[in-house]
Amino acid sequence: MMEGFLEFFMEHRSTIYMVILSVFLGIEVISHVPAILHTPLMSGANAIHGVVIIGAIIVMGHAETTGAMILGFLAVVLGTLNVVGGFVVTDRMLEMFKKKNN
Amino acid sequence: MNDISQFAAGISVLEITYILASVLFILGLKMLSHPLTARRGNTLAAIGMVLAILATILFHQKDGQPIGNIWWIIGAITVGTVIGWVIAKRVKMTAMPQLVSFFNGMGGAAAALISIMEFPHVSHELIAKSGMANGHVLAILLGLVIGTVSWAGSMIAFGKLDGRIGDMRIKAMKYVNLTILAVIIGFVVYIMTRDVQASAELTPFIIILFVIAVVYGVLFVMPIGGADMPVVISLLNSFTGVAAAMGGFLYQNQAMLTGGILVGSAGTILTILMCKAMNRSLLNVIVGVFGGGGQAVTGAAGTVKEISVSDAAVLLSYSKKVVIVPGYGLAVAQAQHICHELDKLLEEKGVEVKYAIHPVAGRMPGHMNVLLAEADVPYEQLIESDEINPDLPNTDVLVVIGANDVVNPAAEDDPSSPIYGMPIIKARDAKNIIVMKRGMGKGYAAIENMLFFNAKTRMLFGDAKTTLQNLVNEVKAL
Numbered sequence: 001m002m003e004g005f006l007e008f009f010m011e012h013r014s015t016i017y018m019v020i021l022s023v024f025l026g027i028e029v030i031s032h033v034p035a036i037l038h039t040p041l042m043s044g045a046n047a048i049h050g051v052v053i054i055g056a057i058i059v060m061g062h063a064e065t066t067g068a069m070i071l072g073f074l075a076v077v078l079g080t081l082n083v084v085g086g087f088v089v090t091d092r093m094l095e096m097f098k099k100k101n102n
Numbered sequence: 103m104n105d106i107s108q109f110a111a112g113i114s115v116l117e118i119t120y121i122l123a124s125v126l127f128i129l130g131l132k133m134l135s136h137p138l139t140a141r142r143g144n145t146l147a148a149i150g151m152v153l154a155i156l157a158t159i160l161f162h163q164k165d166g167q168p169i170g171n172i173w174w175i176i177g178a179i180t181v182g183t184v185i186g187w188v189i190a191k192r193v194k195m196t197a198m199p200q201l202v203s204f205f206n207g208m209g210g211a212a213a214a215l216i217s218i219m220e221f222p223h224v225s226h227e228l229i230a231k232s233g234m235a236n237g238h239v240l241a242i243l244l245g246l247v248i249g250t251v252s253w254a255g256s257m258i259a260f261g262k263l264d265g266r267i268g269d270m271r272i273k274a275m276k277y278v279n280l281t282i283l284a285v286i287i288g289f290v291v292y293i294m295t296r297d298v299q300a301s302a303e304l305t306p307f308i309i310i311l312f313v314i315a316v317v318y319g320v321l322f323v324m325p326i327g328g329a330d331m332p333v334v335i336s337l338l339n340s341f342t343g344v345a346a347a348m349g350g351f352l353y354q355n356q357a358m359l360t361g362g363i364l365v366g367s368a369g370t371i372l373t374i375l376m377c378k379a380m381n382r383s384l385l386n387v388i389v390g391v392f393g394g395g396g397q398a399v400t401g402a403a404g405t406v407k408e409i410s411v412s413d414a415a416v417l418l419s420y421s422k423k424v425v426i427v428p429g430y431g432l433a434v435a436q437a438q439h440i441c442h443e444l445d446k447l448l449e450e451k452g453v454e455v456k457y458a459i460h461p462v463a464g465r466m467p468g469h470m471n472v473l474l475a476e477a478d479v480p481y482e483q484l485i486e487s488d489e490i491n492p493d494l495p496n497t498d499v500l501v502v503i504g505a506n507d508v509v510n511p512a513a514e515d516d517p518s519s520p521i522y523g524m525p526i527i528k529a530r531d532a533k534n535i536i537v538m539k540r541g542m543g544k545g546y547a548a549i550e551n552m553l554f555f556n557a558k559t560r561m562l563f564g565d566a567k568t569t570l571q572n573l574v575n576e577v578k579a580l
Contacts, residue, residue, distance in 0.1 A: 008237040026367030039468040051361035055349035061169030075215040080182025082209035088190035094141040
């Protein structure tokens, strides 16, 4: 079992590097956010994790049975809801932040 | 071009697009953390998403097979887009937190579904080599558990914020939750140590794991108070990010990995930042039982003094400096527009009016800012609490509209109070305090607020919108 994991790390080491770098990146990007932006930022991040739709598309793209098609269809719909809903809601929140031209 | 180089060209375009999408996600998120660039950041991230989706449909190949069922996929995307767009555009601004929670849950569910569907298809060669104990299976299982917990929890959070689900305070809950968590981990280990030929044989365990994860998600969020929901949603947000990243591991998909991990780590930091603003630890939020009368000040706290609308109007009109402290009550009454009308009237009379914004006033950080911006209050008039606190002794009138915990002196005075240590707006420093409330009900923390019994305080009972309208009429007549 140990060899399995060691082999896994070797095979996926570039992915692991990317994960570690992404973690630091995420931390860096969020530093110094004013409280006023916490909610839109949360909403924007919410939309970005809608990238899970890509996985749903892949699953549905290879679905062969009716059951798989139905589940795949559902997964894509849910993923789309996350993406579209997320970005639109965030935009609505941010609409409010434009400077008023007096 | 022969088949093989067409293959290579398509894959290259796909990978380049994924890199582009990842860059746009990172840039977008960075820009979202500054007020001037935030909106553009959101748009950039959205563009990255669209590009990644298109490229996947057109060029993705799994074991040499391109994406099939394309029309069905487009159909599903259309359905999701229409529903998502309509919901996001139509819902009231005060329902924003619920909405973020709802869409977060959708993402979690999608991740869980992907895991459920991929589990029976784990390659037989992989199992022959290392059994079920490999990274691929772990990614599937983690995606399932984390995605499901996020979905179930988000649905409960949605219900709580929408007022449909109440709080459940049972002391033993933390032990129950810890036990269920142990069971989940046990199941994951169990599944990974089975000696089978094909993963499909273990499908019943996947179903059971799914059900347990749903239960855990529900019980995780149920005992947490409505006021803490924003922190919970931020946490669940990062969970879904991690679940998406698990899918990325599964498919070795760069876009999913970057997007997922980025949100997973950024979301965690945001959650911690929100906790800091409340001066409570994350553990305290999740495990601690907040309020509910356990540590409330009991017994008669004294009498409150009331003020009439006309007297309040006079007091306000003849002041030099007025500070308004908005809270959730303002949002509920949808009184932000009439509030702005009042502040404009006062400014015309030469009164300096500012709004004191506490980081966690309302239901979400920034809630008050969004609410007041909707009413066209220029954001130069919105001052953060630590900036405005030093000015309060010079403030003639401080008006609290539907806020409670953020002006509760117990945070400074009473070490046994659940909100002790939380930075507050030092309302009692002002020369005069008017508190607008519907009644003598307790805020989210369900504790007594001694500010109401302060000698300088006058209560103005009634619905915020009606009271403010009456105030506006009185001030106009002066």
